[in-house]
Amino acid sequence: MAEAARHDKTARQLRLLSDALDSGRLGPVRRLVNTLSPAEIGNLLESLPHDKRMIVWGLVDPDDDGEVLVHVGDEVREGLIADMDPDELVAAVEDLDIDDLADLVEDLPDTVIDEILKSMDRENRERLEQALSYEEDTAGRLMNPDVVTVRADTTVDVVLRFLRLRGELPEHTDHLYVVNRRHQLMGWVALQDLVTREPGTAINQLIDDSLTALHVSESAQEVARQFSDHDWVSAPVVDDGNVLRGRITIDDVVDIIREQAEHQALGAAGLDEDEDLFSPIRRAVRGRVAWLGVNLLTAFMAAFVIGRFEATIDQIVALAVLMPIVAGIGGNAAVQVLTLMVRGLALGQVGASNAGILLWKELRVALINGVLIGALVGTVALAWFHDWVLSLVIGAALVINFSCAALAGVLMPLLLRRMRIDPAVAGTVVVTAVTDVVGFFSFLGLATVILLR
Amino acid sequence: MAEAARHDKTARQLRLLSDALDSGRLGPVRRLVNTLSPAEIGNLLESLPHDKRMIVWGLVDPDDDGEVLVHVGDEVREGLIADMDPDELVAAVEDLDIDDLADLVEDLPDTVIDEILKSMDRENRERLEQALSYEEDTAGRLMNPDVVTVRADTTVDVVLRFLRLRGELPEHTDHLYVVNRRHQLMGWVALQDLVTREPGTAINQLIDDSLTALHVSESAQEVARQFSDHDWVSAPVVDDGNVLRGRITIDDVVDIIREQAEHQALGAAGLDEDEDLFSPIRRAVRGRVAWLGVNLLTAFMAAFVIGRFEATIDQIVALAVLMPIVAGIGGNAAVQVLTLMVRGLALGQVGASNAGILLWKELRVALINGVLIGALVGTVALAWFHDWVLSLVIGAALVINFSCAALAGVLMPLLLRRMRIDPAVAGTVVVTAVTDVVGFFSFLGLATVILLR
Missing domain, CATH: 1.25.60.10 (MgtE N-terminal domain-like)
Known part of the structure; x- marks a missing residue:
């Protein structure tokens, strides 16, 4: 409903x-x-x-x-x-x-x-x-320079009179900023305090200076994270000299978060976020064909690997029937690991200090999943082609490909990040290229060595 | 930097x-x-x-x-x-x-x-x-029952005195709610107005009743959309009798938006959002293996299609080398269309009224991309296997698979939605199953008909 x-x-x-x-x-x-x-x-x-x-x-x-x-x-x-x-x-x-x-x-x-x-x-x-x-x-571009400032050496009463004279406040004003003569930020006062405290209360007593302001050069992503971490509705932005330059409000942050999520979802499919539902055909073709080209390159890599084993396939056609399973499921497993890593990286939860432990954990998960799926596929293959050696070969190839999927899923995003490439965008192509190549190579390679002995 | x-x-x-x-x-x-x-x-x-x-x-x-x-x-x-x-x-x-x-x-x-x-x-x-x-x-679960209410027949001055007596306000209070004797919501007054208007101003004059309140049964996603659409910091929640039950604040909405984005990213890889980086091995295996099983099923479907053409492959091994390209690139194209559709559905931009126009647009994009990629692959295949009929076959198969990718990419998410299945989660498996099956079938089928005449 x-x-x-x-x-x-x-x-x-x-x-x-x-x-x-x-x-x-x-x-x-x-x-x-x-x-x-x-x-x-x-x-x-x-x-x-x-x-x-x-x-x-x-x-x-x-x-x-x-x-x-x-x-x-x-x-x-x-x-x-x-x-x-x-x-x-x-x-x-x-x-x-x-x-x-x-x-x-x-x-x-x-x-x-x-x-x-x-x-x-x-x-x-x-x-x-x-x-x-x-x-x-950056915060400088996101901020609105329209801020309401007060001095520290005054009282609630005086500020309220000032506000009545001033009239309407900028949207989402939940704090007034306390600045000195040089417009440097000293702290802020909640609008809530102004309405709940006695008129004679000194602004000095109400100043909150526990939080650090945002810096004009801070990235949109960092701004969004700070807002989430501190449950802010608005936050002041200062320059190198701690001079108050403006404020960022939560509505802009909500847009940032939405855009980041969109960028990630669209980027992973090789689309740019500006492509809308009714983009002109020419624009849609141009926007997508480059990405398809990159994927085509990896597809040719996989085809090249298969090409090395033409002679083997020529003798055992069942290999051609089963090989996409090894490559495909390996790709699915790699994308699962990749997705967890991309989220961890975005949240700052993955770093050099725990990458090793993560890899070790993922390898164990891969081994278990590889054996489970390998046994299942092996059994189906046995029922289909009545060749238990072929069954063993596909099972073993799946275990190998699952392990490589875990390796690629953990290490590739770290590597891409180091190369300043967004793993949320490029990750899927890269890890599935690995699992395609490894999948075909391990399956056909093992078959060549064992079945064609 | x-x-x-x-x-x-x-x-x-x-x-x-x-x-x-x-x-x-x-x-x-x-x-x-x-x-x-x-x-x-x-x-x-x-x-x-x-x-x-x-x-x-x-x-x-x-x-x-x-x-x-x-x-x-x-x-x-x-x-x-x-x-x-x-x-x-x-x-x-x-x-x-x-x-x-x-x-x-x-x-x-x-x-x-x-x-x-x-x-x-x-x-x-x-x-x-x-x-x-x-x-x-739902809004009822998300709201906080702690709200500050005032009566309409009073003045700014009286309200300010009431607030000073009351002391601290709930977090993110940017509005006070105006209710009648039966606690029914009449409208709201901005805290900003209380500090900028003259003390003698009647609350009556400040009431904003232009917006509709949220209903306790409204879904979290709809709540988030309303907040985004209206740039709210907080919003009142009422029950069937328009009785004020609580308020929802933007910090909870930010969490909803983040969770939705995460749900979508993780769901598409068959992970549930509760799987954390260091989930116990057993939990990670259990969480992922079911998804791999579903993918395995579609992989077997594709293998079954290939199996129908064993005799053809036995005669022309090059087909086995090239066939993953047709299936793979078709899958990439389908996921691009799917991703645009999933975003459009989430934003409410896609419906019965424009699905037809979208399909027509996507089919034209697919035709152009199919011809471009088909020509490229055909050329490479010609250089590789020196067989221009094979070249034509793979080019034609790609055009067919691109068209099916557009069909599946547009129609499957609509169909899944009608079946109450989240297309963001199930979409990828379904559309790539289509492009795998169609890819292998069209390529191997055309080859059988044309090359083995």
Whole structure:
């Protein structure tokens, strides 16, 4: 029930929308679309083929245009931007937060960027330039420079009066930052404390300085980990001089975590995360064919190994029938070990200090699984081909391939990481190349030595 | 640099700890461990083999014990709990939030549960029982019943005085909930408004009732999506009668998102998320062998197909050399399509209304990729075996298998979903079974018809 219900809302919206679009009655579509949040509209646009996407995009409330652009993938975004004239674009993005704007800037035409820079006051222009000076996927790029700061030598009462004068706070403000004259971060004060403590309480007494701030150069992944480890809703970002530069909020962190998970899932299949459901054919072909080429290379390696044993296969055709089993199951076993290792590496749980123990554990697991699966396959092979030596050969080859699967599964991700290659992306090809080659070689090799004696 | 730095912190801690443990000097270990947050300690414990884990667990500050138990996987948790005597356990968990306690309860011995229930006041006991009455992975189970409520017919000033009397607020309180006499939810007021509006402002004027609350029966995944779509930090949970039952906070949602991503990554390799790096051998074998068995079944299906063509292979051994290429690359292509579909389904972007358009798009991509890869493989095969008919056969088989890969990649996840099977978990086995069978059948079948005419 839950499983079905969970998808119902979006699916129902899609169906309604689709029907309304097909009927050409755009009034209901407009009403439906504008009940959604910008993130939901973004999601909806991504699920539509190009022509319908453009119709719906034209119906989105112009006030939401900027936020929607922030919430779609790079490729869909390019398409939407291409559809807008410069004036519309300037109007859509000029009110965005600096961090969102910095995120969009690369996709905007130069004329639009110039226009936006001109429309900004000096402070915001400097902030945008500052944001763009940090590398992508660092805390500096993720942070929003809009922070509320207070001094330590004041009281709750004074701060509350200051806040009433100031008016609205930046979204997700759960802390005010305490800075000195040089804007260096001294600590922070929880909004909760301001509303629960007596008005006369000195800010000094409420300062929390137990946590270290994030540094502008910290990577997005490290930022996400710190947020998870400390259950933060927002965190301050400082530069080398401990000067407060901005703050990162949990909503951006949630996006980071989602993107990382997506990157890993798509990367493992050789897709880049910008490929959307309705990417143009040409783009989809280009994006995927390189990866298929890499896999083809490993497939040829395996074929080459088999080629060495043509004479053996010529004499015992049963080998050709059974050999994909040895290679295939070995690959499955290797991917299991690899997946555990990739998770361990991502969580920082695997390092030089425990790799040896892990390898030893995985080798024992592989030996047991190899013997179990080997015995099973051997038995089936015996029933099929009535040749108990062939049975023994395939059993032995499976034990060998399972052991190699454990070796490759543990060592390859460590090796790839050392070579600065993401094991979540490249791991599967590499370990299955090993198990294919070892699988065919051990099975056909043993057969040549033992069966053709 | 960033890539390396990001893992350095945890890796360094691990190494330091490992060295200190080996040297037997526990003082430094204790100091190091107790500078960490409970989540970090949990992560550290998961990265240690059993004996070292138990030593470090003994050094954790008893005040942190409960929080650490919340932050480790089920299996590690069982081990840690088994190591504690009932008194320690009661002391560790009795101060946890109700939602965390509900999460732990299943792993606690009955005597400890009785003890904890006895030590609780009536209100908390009822709350725990209430929490346990909801299904796992629903909003009811995830929520914390500890909420701050106010009445609509009052002012900012009065609320601030009430909060000062009340003292500390529940973690991540960014809204107060406005309820009527029957505790039904009327809307909510942002803490931000309380500190920025004039003291005399009526709460009535500040109520936000634009968003719908979560329902106790909503699934964890739907909760996570709503949080992402609306950038919430916390959200109220109500029952059928719109009575406020509790609130869910973003930190729990971050955990849900992480767990979902993990479930997907591990599930696709046939692992359950509770298998940790140092699971006992027996557990690791049991957890993995069933999955290998399923894959074995599909491998035998493929072998059976090959077996039908023994006579053909007996005459042209080159077929045995080349056939794994057709099956393997087809599998890679299918997994690419599958991965896009699984993401689309998870985001609610794929439904009956666009499946047809998607299939048509994927078939065209497959045709182009099939022709490209087919031509490449055909050329290599020609250079290798000097048989242009064989070349044509393998090229044609690849085009056929790519088309089937697109069909299976688009349709299988939809079919699995309809059968209430998670396509993220079962998808890969199913689609590669299709491409293996079709790959071998089309290649060997064409060869039989054309080459052995």
